[in-house]
Amino acid sequence: MESFNAYEDTTRAAAYAKLEFPGTYYLAYRDLPEIISEHVRGKKAIDFGCGTGRSTRFLQKYAFDTVGVDISGEMLEKAREIDTHGDYRLIEDGNFGQFEDNAYDLILSAFTFDNIPTMEKKFTILRAMGRLLKREGRIVNMVSAPEIYTNEWASFSTKDFPENKYAKSGDIVKIIQTDIEDKRPVEDIICSDEDYQDVFKRAGLGLVKVYKPLARETEPHPWVNETRIPPWVIYVLKKR
């Protein structure tokens, strides 16, 4: 499980590079500007698990000075192609040695923890992320809610994987992204709220606030379950 990463793949990277904010992804990013402006002071940011740079470009729109980091060279290659002036860096799994401690106002992680295989790895990465934050810095960690893997959504399907229902926190689950050309299932690691809160605490991080955005009927998206079941969880964390 240690080397598990569905995104070290050129076909997936090419498909992901075309993805902006349709459907269920709109909901993930909808409230981020407000959440960030409520909790984050300063503009120096790391986008952890930047992929093809969608989340990094999102931060740049809000005037952040960004560095996008990822373990997938395939995803980073696309990020650099789209944003030729951006700073995108390949890191070894869990190794933030090239970054200065106590230097960042924000570390955004958009869906990256869905792909980190073990609680121990999550712990190591979160502890390292805490060291990079300034005293008043914040981590905004957006993850998939366990319910995403057992329901249908505007941008995802899980009906072909009834076994997801029996998955326990830490198990592999499968999901298909319907908004991209690459319809091969992605394998994620399901993680309960309880386990996230436990690992945050162990990693020396304080939980500032948890958001579980719900869609509104009036929004122009083909919502399936998004108006009644929150597909995403956004944790705002600080150093303790």
Ligand SMILES: C[S@@+](CC[C@H](N)C(=O)[O-])C[C@H]1O[C@@H](n2cnc3c(N)ncnc32)[C@H](O)[C@@H]1O
């Ligand atoms: C679902 S993609 C999200 C990309 C981007 N944040 C976005 O919202 O479009 C998850 C990314 O996390 C990266 N990733 C997974 N494990 C990682 C790790 N240990 N360190 C850094 N990046 C990682 C993957 O390579 C992939 O590019």
